[in-house]
Amino acid sequence: MVGLLFVFILLNGLKDEFKKKTDNLYMQDLVKKWGKHVLALIVFLAISAVYFSPAVFEGKQVRQGDMEKHAGMGHSQMDKYAKTAQPGEFSAWSDAMFGGMPYVSGYGNPAPQLPSYGVVSSLLLKLGAYDAGIVFAGMVCFYLLMCIMGVNVWLAIAGSIAFGFTSFNIIIIEAGHITQAWVIAFMPVTLAGMVLLFKKKWLWGAALFLLGVACSVNYGHIQMTYYLVLICLFIYLGYAVWKVKEKAFAELAKTTGIMAACVIVAVMPNAGGMYVNWDLGQHSIRGATELTTTTPSGEKISSGLDKDYAFAWSYGKSELLTLLVPNAYGGGSGGMLGSDSELYKELKAKGAQVGKEVQAPTYWGDKSFTSGPVYFGALVCFLFVLGMFVIRNPMKWWVFAGTMFLILMALGRNFDSFNTFLFHYLPLYNKFRTVEFALVIPELIFPIVGIWGLKEILSDNVDAKAFKHGMIGALAITGGLSLILWIMPSAFLDFRSSFDAQYQLPDWYYNALLIDRASLASSDALRSLVFILLGAGLLFWYNKAKDKPTAAIIVSAGVAILILVDLWGVDKRYLNDSNFVSPNKTKEIFKPSVADTEILKDTTSYRVLNLNNPFLETNTSYYHHSIGGYHAAKLRRYQELIDHRLQGEIGTTIEALKNAQTVNDLLPALAANHSLNMLNTRYIIYNPEQPPLVNPFAYGNAWFVDKVDIVENADAEIAALNTINPLQTAVVDKRFADDLKGFTPQPDSTATIKLDSYRPNRLVYTSITSSEQLAVFSEIYYQPGWNAYIDGKPASHFRVDWILRGILVPAGEHQIVFEFKPQGYIIATNVAAYSGFVILLLLVVAVGYSIWNIINRKKNSPFRDNENL
Template sequence: MQSLAKKWGGHLAALLLFTVVTIAYFSPSVLDGKVIHQGDMLKFSGMSEELNKHAAEAKDGNIIAWTGSMFSGMPSYNIAVKGTAPEYLFYLEKAIKSVDFNGASMVLTGLICFYILMCVMGIPLWLAIAGAIAFAFASYNLIIIEAGHITKAYVIAYMPLTIAGMLLLFRSKFLWGAVLFTLGVALSVLNGHLQITYYLALLCLFIYIGFAWDQIRQKAMVPLVKISGVMLVCVILAVLPNLGNLYANWEMSKTSMRGPTELTQATTGSAAKVSDGLDKEYAFAWSYGKGELLTLLVPNAYGGASGGTLDNNSNLYKELRSKGAQLGNDVQSYTYWGDKIFTSGPVYFGAIVCFLFVLGLFVVPGKLKWWMLGGSVFLTLLALGKNFDGFNDFMFHNLPMYNKFRTVEMALVIPGLVFPLIAFWGLKEILSGKVDVNLLKRGTLTALGLTGGICLILWLMPSLFLDFRSPMDTQYQMPDWYYNALLMDRKSLAQADALRSLIFILLGVSLLFWYFKAKNKEKTAVYVGVGIAILMLADLWSVDKRYLNGDDFVREQPAETYKATVADKEILKDTDPSFRVLNLNNPFQETTTSFYHKSIGGYHAAKLRRYQELIDHRLTGEIQSIMKTFQQAKTADDVIKGLMVCPTLNMLNMRYIIYNPEQAPIRNPFAYGNAWFAQKVEMVDNADAEMAAMNQFNPLMVAVVDKRFAADLEGFTPQPDSTATIALTDYKPNVVTYQSNTKTEQLAIFSEIYYQPGWKAFVDGKETPHFRADWTLRALRVPAGEHQIVFRFEPDNYIMATQVASVSSLIILLLLAGAIAWSVWNTLKKDKELQK
């Protein structure tokens, strides 16, 4: 027991410290019951409300994986799925996530996971604590929490576990190496941000190649094969509990915005390429600038966040006051001057981390550090996106799966892992006294000259590197006096933070100098570790508070922000089971409408590709036509008449238009309803012809069908039946029921989004083939007579994958419990032997 207490005492103290520090930062939410005002979480509340309402009806085998509340209907795999088999790995996270799921728990997870990595590397207690602080409190992690990028934050937090497992396996420590590596991969995939997992996989590939190359040179083939085999088994074992998520993402990669288009796209030159994933311009919209990499060392080198705050000593504040402006204690302006559309803040690793990283490249033994550096450089180049276009164009079109991801600047999370890893690895070597003195002096002077030198130049001569002008400035149309004052303030922000970083670097160097001169180096090494940890926390904490502070915490829960407006209340009086609503206020960037209604619009990066193309080619034009009608209309009748010429919106059953939330909505009398019978079929050759046909057809009369579905219409001849009826009788997100009555066989068109695999049609309980018509709607041949027609969303492959995942996650938990029990038993056994 003494061995256990000695072994775990320091770890428990570190855990307690991490908990206290995290709770202190997030005290408004953890202690005061507030929540962070997170933009993405607010939107998530809107997009998931329909699923939550129907969740009680979801049971095993009756999964709700479809929402009708956004984009006229879409799979909900990337939002929420109700009724799946239990995922037991969630119980492993429950204790930490229950602290403060949307805030503190993410940072606490990062602290613990990086601390584990530090312990695996043999880093002493206080250095391990400092390293964990450096990783978890890096500015990007706090910025994405403020934005509400919850899944991304958790996946970043789990990254160190995978690396820790790899390093143990490389040392042939198979039990805990396999456990940590499996858990790292499994939890990374489980938390559902595959882009970060993809970047981590690229880093792991670099590290593995470096290890394998070293083993091959030493002709150690047997250990290499053994370790590689164990890693492969671990990956398979880690993937199994995530089969549901992986299958859903694979399926959506083919049908969503991340999949290829069927439309022919004109190119402007022989070098132009059409992506089979996202549009390149869209994917590279958020690319980190080459010059912006200075923010890794100096946070305000590029002005911080868009809409930054300037205090009452700023040039702009004084100019505004001189012009008679009534101001408070500060003023907001365009402090950020990079070329991104906007940014919530810079990626800042910490000044001391950057210094120690460069120093670590000198003093860390072995070649593994160079492979880590290589992976870090590679991911940094990916983060530059359009700002390093030749390289990234090639990668976008040739690196497997890479064109499925957007916002490439987030690849900087990998350098964000590697920098503190090498920094504290190097510091461990220095404080162990094993580093050659001459090498240490050369490394220290180089690191100080590089990092401190850059800070010194930015402080004294900032215009030598930077001009503080943004290509985005012209769109703001600022008067000269305003712009000149703003340029001076941007320069001052960079200078102030350059001096700040320089001071932190010099303090770090002073601690090392103290160690070099100390007589009792073992004791001084502990003090240096404590000092570095304090400096690290002070540095990162103060920068983080610029982007996530007390002002970001509110009493109101995300769902409570959706107050029903006058328009909402009026629409909710309509008791029909299903119809759609168009909000003219930025319809494809909001989920407010989706909270209460089935929306034509919505907000999601993984909307269906065909629906996005419907937006681009049809809906945008019709919406602009409606808005123009509003501007020109003299009477209410003029507005109503304008809705006659919106066939695409009408076929989507747009019954209401919200033009002012605080006024009654406009009811559209021309909406086609939930289903109708087409009188004619127009068969077309391909997607281009299908889209072209929609520019000049009446959906109520004609069904446009791609020739690939010709077999579904074989032997069918439309026969007009004036007495035929079809009506929606019941609606649930995953089950839609109709009743039909016809004298002859008819072709029914349903105002619901066609999606395969998943949706199945049943006529009187018998499964019946259905197909696509009018670009994105469902069509079905309805027999003569009275029939019940039911559409069920039953994604069989996904359901089977989630069931396998559930069993696999339980197996992993049992293996983890077994590993812990074996370790405890082995420790106790050694204690007894020592006592003898």
């Protein structure tokens, strides 16, 4: 994708060169004009490769927790089914987690496999789809934006490094939030397209805006795209106000129309992913609950996520100091303290065996844990404040307003009244968790404004008075904060956390820890102050220099080096060579345990419960149909089953295991686990290196019930699970009463029903009864998507026992089939396939148009007009 963008740039610029005579000076001029862009690419490639050298040069992988969980989400099972799939067969349903859920993993595709615009990103993936390639792409995309804003090459490189190596970007790569990282990397392209459209560069503005939006949506992290949309709205409002004041209504309408058309065209190739997000948004924990229980505080119930869950990771108000001073709040949870630390000395004095470092709870914010701080860079913060002083374009205030709005959103519960209102009334906002992610937009805007302001200074567009006021203001705010935090860290912060009590630390340990937390903040404040003073010194020197062009190059290069050194040093605290492992090491994570090997001998259909953090691990799902799992959008009803039934039954099982002398002592507890049993939990893993427990009370794949209880609503339905025996009684919400009209349960001791064949997308059963019966299937009810057939004819099925499927089976012998064919998903994937192909054709036409312009020596360069926003 990035390569295609530079093809656009080069082709569009090279056409100017065809106007020159083909003499010896032509090549020199060509190298002078375009060599700088090649230099920038080489710089980006070099620093990305060096930072991620174990991956780039040694073939190692970053140990990424989320990617490991993703790999465990039933992909081994899906591979097995994919190998035996019939031509054209697809499955978007997996039974590997939570008893089954859609769109987690699958195989095949209901749409034709047409070439799409996505093929142009393959080169980046070769550099490192999960590490180096992301940072490289982010820097190139930001460089593109800087070039369109008319920034010189070294300043553009400086800004690109500031964006690509922001600590948040590196930390999420280490954590394995790969789709999130890719969406962030492509954000500058969308803004670049807007800049060109505002400059009336319609063709290239539309092309870049389209590509930026398409890439953002394509990677599927809707929360990041949502934040991008918000800052784009602020920027667009600034542009609209400007055009309204000028009464340029036609230009405003044209720009708006082009942007709207681009959004529509960009979304269409990603219709499949958008449908999945929309559908899960209705039925997962990101959708509304049907239960009417109020919150403990009596607060309004969210139509999406639970507010406390969504706001669990909220950035603290004073924690925003980490944007300037990385260790202001102690860094990441479980930080390392060296031999010069107070805690190390105390441990040594107490006779503890310690190595070169000791691990301690250095982070003291109000989040339960964190991988590390969001650090923009001390010099970047200084330049941002300076830019706000010296930039004269009023658009800066709209950019600033959008940035502040996103910062307030990142505070979550720490700015509760504001964010509670947004949570309930801002469209789609309550579908997202970890609100501190909103800081991804400030991390994009700070270097934009900082480099923009520096460009104005180095272009002599800032008078002496404005420069003086800007320098004093920026030094006072950023340097002043750093100075005070260095000299008197306790003046701002007390270094105590509400989570400290959980560690039950002795007084001597805790007092030493508080001293070390203050020391960490103080030393990093000094570090930040040094970078600020060095950057300010360069600008003061430039202001006095006589040879301004040469001084501007030196300052630009100096700023780039300072930013790189600053961010590199902090980033290495959280992602360094120790985080890389060999691919074989990663594979060992999913090496089958003794319990796995034993369970895999059973070739029938069943489910497995792992008692070790069942809802925070996916290793069980790698080989088995799991009761547990980990996913940010598990089905809402399943989560409520966990809360109301499964957690209690799991706790009872664990207690029984602790107290049992023999296997027989466990039987009463296992028999009482009605919800686990109705989910056909045949095996229980208590120790992976021991054979599993075999649960003899699992109900099997399907059964007939003798009684039906029709209840009034969801509250009554889930409450009934506490009293019924699902093997005998089915509880049904009254909304499905019509499906049972005319049915009277008649016990039939000879009735049988068995599962003949299982594939994730197709289950086949045979039933034999002497009278009409209500069959209950140990499969998750999910509509739309699942269709039922009896002897090849469509049949109505409905929800029973809160989460399972039920169907009325006629007397006699019959074949019952369930197939997962979500029509909305099928339509969306087809729209995506054909739209992606159309966009590829449009891009080919755009490149062809550029070549035609080159041949005909026409002017249409996006760099022709280098004025700012």
